[in-house]
Amino acid sequence: MASRRAARKPQGRYHHGELRRALIEKAASVVEREGVAALSLRDLARRLGVSHAAPAHHFPDKAALLFEIARDGFDRFAAAMEAARAQGTNPLDRLRCVGEAYVHFAIAHPGRFRVMFGREISDLRSIPPELDEAGQRSFGVLVGVVEAVLARWPARRRPPAEAVAFSCWSSVHGAAMLWIDGPLRRKSPPGEARAAFEHDLAFMMKLLGAALMPPSE
């Protein structure tokens, strides 16, 4: 057992800076698969083959680990928003694409989404600069798309873009939350509930678009 370090070198070795990344990745996968309530630092350490106190050396707090998950989530989220914007063919269509992408991201990654917009993060003491940046990037996509939609309005009667963006944001955020947490999901037949949800979501985006048409007079 002389060089047991060298022997396990090709495998996962958790010296150096590997543990931190491994913890984040494993934690994110647990959050995605089983939810944030099932996340335990000790269990995480167990799965990674390290002692129960090892995580504490990389994260002062469980909240700090959650924060890292949220940070990563906001990056992916912003990327998804930008990709969705690129798919639209005109301003209104872009708004629809972005809105639906918002909801579909939440449905595809409910655990991550809950952490991102959950209380643990928003209650964080230090105003996290890099997280705010990623969040602003996502919100910026929405605001930009809204501004493009409003560009067709006469400048005189054009409503403020932030207020419109707030409305759009609330709508898609609410739809997402109602689906992943709320009472919508457990309607009679699961598949049918999902289909009805998609239908209602499409309708909502259409309604939003109609409300943002420039006044015809």
Place this chain on the structure above:
Amino acid sequence: MASRRAARKPQGRYHHGELRRALIEKAASVVEREGVAALSLRDLARRLGVSHAAPAHHFPDKAALLFEIARDGFDRFAAAMEAARAQGTNPLDRLRCVGEAYVHFAIAHPGRFRVMFGREISDLRSIPPELDEAGQRSFGVLVGVVEAVLARWPARRRPPAEAVAFSCWSSVHGAAMLWIDGPLRRKSPPGEARAAFEHDLAFMMKLLGAALMPPSE
């Protein structure tokens, strides 16, 4: 110490069926003041002067206690919705009142609101009949108001009420969640953030109203 039962009778006595109700009330107050994460059965028992295992005799599970809080919350919520509807002077105004009441209830009772629409409840095994009833009551108010607004549309082009109700629900729910949990609350000066929120909320309700005006042609 003969009749120590009788002696403490006027004060809080937790024999009989009092403990159950006391637990629910205390738990609700803790949830309102410190959030659901700070709720502990043992601490609850401590505050009520009973042993740590006493709550287990009234609730098989911590989730069962949370369920009771949600149930009570939905009752109050439905009452608030109905009261708000009564304040409106016409269909569109009623929709505005109900929508703002929805958000303001969430802001006034964020802990309760999170439990009501949280994962612990919606993941509950048994479909809870009485809770669904209270939830349906609230949703029914919204649907009723929406139907009244849509009554002015020509029947031929009238959109389905449930889809419109879904849109309205999503909007107000999203606004509420974004405020109580999301990144909105911690804008630069707290008071200003709240004022901006109220302004944006009012704008959103106006936008919703505009989208639901019958086509003029």
Place this chain on the structure above:
DNA sequence: CAGCGGAACTTGACACCGACAAGCGCGGTG
């Protein structure tokens, strides 16, 4: 090249939690 400092990790402990099992006291019923 020796050795030293510090980073990464381990071991151990503490307080707390939810859940379970067994026991006790008292009121009401036979």
Place this chain on the structure above:
DNA sequence: CACCGCGCTTGTCGGTGTCAAGTTCCGCTG
């Protein structure tokens, strides 16, 4: 009067986050 069961207590178990102290090993300095 004896008994039974409800409401609560005491005790225990496995699990968790966090802190303190010890250990191992890498890489840099002299």
